[in-house]
Amino acid sequence: xxxxxxxxxxxxxxxxxxxxxxxxxxxxxPLLFTPGQFTMLGRLGTGEVPISISGDPASPLLVxxxxxVGGATHLxxxxxxxxxxxxxxxxxxGWRVGDGRGGDVLVVAGGIGLAxxxxxxxxxxxxxxxxxxxxxxxxxxxxxxxxYPDELEAWSSRxxxxxxxxxxxxxxxxxxxxxxxxxxxxxxxxxxxxxxLVCGPEVMIRYVSRSLVDLGVAPDRIRVSMERNMKCGVGxxxxxxxxxxxxxxxxxxxxYSAVAPLxxxxxx
Ligand SMILES: Cc1cc2nc3c(=O)[nH]c(=O)nc-3n(C[C@H](O)[C@H](O)[C@H](O)COP(=O)(O)OP(=O)(O)OC[C@H]3O[C@@H](n4cnc5c(N)ncnc54)[C@H](O)[C@@H]3O)c2cc1C
Numbered sequence: 712x713x714x715x716x717x718x719x720x721x722x723x724x725x726x727x728x729x730x731x732x733x734x735x736x737x738x739x740x741p742l743l744f745t746p747g748q749f750t751m752l753g754r755l756g757t758g759e760v761p762i763s764i765s766g767d768p769a770s771p772l773l774v775x776x777x778x779x780v781g782g783a784t785h786l787x788x789x790x791x792x793x794x795x796x797x798x799x800x801x802x803x804x805g806w807r808v809g810d811g812r813g814g815d816v817l818v819v820a821g822g823i824g825l826a827x828x829x830x831x832x833x834x835x836x837x838x839x840x841x842x843x844x845x846x847x848x849x850x851x852x853x854x855x856x857x858x859y860p861d862e863l864e865a866w867s868s869r870x871x872x873x874x875x876x877x878x879x880x881x882x883x884x885x886x887x888x889x890x891x892x893x894x895x896x897x898x899x900x901x902x903x904x905x906x907x908l909v910c911g912p913e914v915m916i917r918y919v920s921r922s923l924v925d926l927g928v929a930p931d932r933i934r935v936s937m938e939r940n941m942k943c944g945v946g947x948x949x950x951x952x953x954x955x956x957x958x959x960x961x962x963x964x965x966x967y968s969a970v971a972p973l974x975x976x977x978x979x
Pocket of ligand 1: 749763764776781782785
């Protein structure tokens with residue numbers, strides 16, 4: 712529960728409301744994590760919020776991508792290079808990408824949902840030969856809302872089939888327009904041997920997961936990352952509780968088979 716201090720080494724404005732921070736531990740000890748985990752992140756003296764780790768698990772630096780949606784994230788995004796942030800964690804479950812070895816891995820991301828999935832993709836790339844096909848389907852609101860556009864191209868050139876789609880195109884957007892669900896049926900994977908990793912707005916998770924089941928992917932081979940309001944991050948306060956599940960400790964990455972009956976429960 713004791714926060715550690717990290718200094719901001721880089722700050723990159725990704726989109727109009729989202730920025731990526733590269734953080735270095737002041738005590739010199741790298742924060743070891745598994746793809747899919749999150750930290751409780753905050754500026755000194757202000758609130759902390761759960762933010763997924765979006766960096767490379769093999770790097771000693773900690774990377775977070777933050778979208779400005781309210782009070783705490785707005786304050787967080789005021790942090791500039793040289794400022795100090797407080798970090799608790801890492802917490803929660805991971806994607807366990809390695810369970811897809813020998814078969815196909817299908818990553819489906821919506822909006823900021825690509826951030827928690829980025830470490831999984833980097834892990835896939837590091838062991839690309841262990842998997843038959845690796846596919847990333849990414850839906851964003853508009854071309855300029857796409858995260859990490861340069862990396863998406865780099866992933867393509869390294870053996871990952873990356874397909875992007877936007878809700879609203881622009882005259883210079885050469886790609887597809889529509890919802891990410893429309894890419895699922897054409898994804899070059901064999902549903903019977905696919906591990907699917909899904910993150911995005913809850914409504915997107917619901918539709919994507921149902922479509923994947925319809926296509927023949929087993930519900931326990933679909934992993935989703937749930938985002939619920941959290942306070943403690945360690946299973947004490949109950950803010951993120953969904954019936955018997957604590958999203959912070961049982962999740963955030965959960966099999967769709969466990970989440971399907973709960974996903975319609977609204978947050979209070
Ligand atoms: C495990 C986990 C990982 C997350 N990873 C990231 C990440 O990598 N990057 C990122 O930008 N955000 C991430 N979030 C969401 C982030 O924690 C919330 O956006 C943040 O807590 C909102 O706090 P606020 O004070 O800025 O906004 P508030 O003023 O509290 O809320 C503003 C709006 O955002 C909604 N909101 C608040 N908390 C959440 C939440 N947890 N999920 C969805 N909507 C919420 C509120 O209902 C409200 O509509 C993650 C959340 C969880 C639980």
